Amino acid sequence: QSALTQPASVSGSPGQSITISCTGTSSDIGAYNYVSWYQQHPGKAPKLMIYEVNNRPSGVSNRFSGSKSDNTAFLTISGLQAEDEAEYYCSSYRFGSTYVFGTGTKVTVL
Amino acid sequence: QVQLVESGGGVVQPGRSLRLSCTASGFTFKSCAMHWVRQAPGKGLEWVATISYDGRSTYYADSVKGRFTISRDDSKNMLFLQMNSLRTEDTSVFYCAPTVRTPFEEWGQGTLVTVS
Numbered sequence: 743q744s745a746l747t748q749p750a751s752v753s754g755s756p757g758q759s760i761t762i763s764c765t766g767t768s769s770d771i772g773a774y775n776y777v778s779w780y781q782q783h784p785g786k787a788p789k790l791m792i793y794e795v796n797n798r799p800s801g802v803s804n805r806f807s808g809s810k811s812d813n814t815a816f817l818t819i820s821g822l823q824a825e826d827e828a829e830y831y832c833s834s835y836r837f838g839s840t841y842v843f844g845t846g847t848k849v850t851v852l
Numbered sequence: 853q854v855q856l857v858e859s860g861g862g863v864v865q866p867g868r869s870l871r872l873s874c875t876a877s878g879f880t881f882k883s884c885a886m887h888w889v890r891q892a893p894g895k896g897l898e899w900v901a902t903i904s905y906d907g908r909s910t911y912y913a914d915s916v917k918g919r920f921t922i923s924r925d926d927s928k929n930m931l932f933l934q935m936n937s938l939r940t941e942d943t944s945v946f947y948c949a950p951t952v953r954t955p956f957e958e959w960g961q962g963t964l965v966t967v968s
Contacts, residue, residue, distance in 0.1 A: 745896065778954060780897070787947060787961055788897065793954040831897050833956065839911045841887070841899040841955060 746771065746832055746844035753850040759820040762847045764832035765813060770842055772813040776835035779808055779817045783828045791830075792817060819849070827851045854878040856948050856960030863966045864938055872963060874931040874948030879958075882926040885951040888933050890944035891962075900946070901933065916942075938967045 747765040754760040764771070764779075771777055777795045780788035790799050792808035795815065805823075809816045815834070819826055832844035860872040872888070888900040901922040902911045910922050921934040931948050945962040952958065 745898075776955070778956065780956070787959040788956075789959070790954070790957055793957070797954075799957070833897070833899075835955070839902070839909070840913070841902070843889075843897040843899060846896040 744842075746834060746842055748830075748832060748844040748847045750845075751848045751850065753852055754819075754822045755852045756822055756824065758822050759818060760822060760849065762817045762819075762830055762832075762849070764815040764817070764834075764844045766815070766834055766842070767813055770813075770834040770836040771810065771815050773837060774835045775810070777808065777810055777815040778833045779806075779815075780831045780833065781826075781828045782831065788831065822851055824851050854950070854952070854958040856950070856958060858946060858948055858960045858963040861946065861963030861965045863968060866938060866940055866967055868938055869934070869936045870938060870965060872933040872935065872946055872948075872965070874933075874960060876929045876931065876948070876950065879950060879952050881929040881950075885955070886922075886924060886931045887949045887951070887956060888922060888931075889947045889949060889956065889959075890942075891947070892941075892944045898944075903931070935965070938965075940967050943967050 779792040782788045795810045796808040805820045807818045830847045855877045857875045887902045903922045919937045923932045947962045949956040
């Protein structure tokens, strides 16, 4: 059960936009719209930021948006802020009633 | 608001067993599938197991299949993870999470299991 592939790190200056990719297969991201994104600050529990590809839970800033193309999902953070510096993980439902997480991406605000 | 409190973690020797618990509140527990997710020190998130809302179906990651058992007690709003034949590579923080509207919608603070 291999993990979804994310870049190890992405960085940007305050106010800029960054995009994190999450690459899976035709058995997970490519087959289902159950892609989610999580933010995790050091020593804290993950927090849901995007669900079902492009939906934001109540309370999550509209600077966060999601999309998907074929077997790859994307998280875009616009108007980057210092508090956005964290680890970000994607997840997807996978054929066989299982789930898979991404390898994680560290976002650095320069 | 949703609250999830994991407990039962600790230090255990390889080959031994441990049972984790998760006490849930703030949502209709009996109507929700529940999950366990773990995170090894300095590593990423790994899905471990899922139990359906009615407890009739369970699913496991290959890495724990045959060793871990997920269960629930709806009368107490509790989720469990029985972990047998523990290995050093099972050392992780274990989180429970519900599917309220979507999987892994809310997270507890986790409980640390150290196999050593």
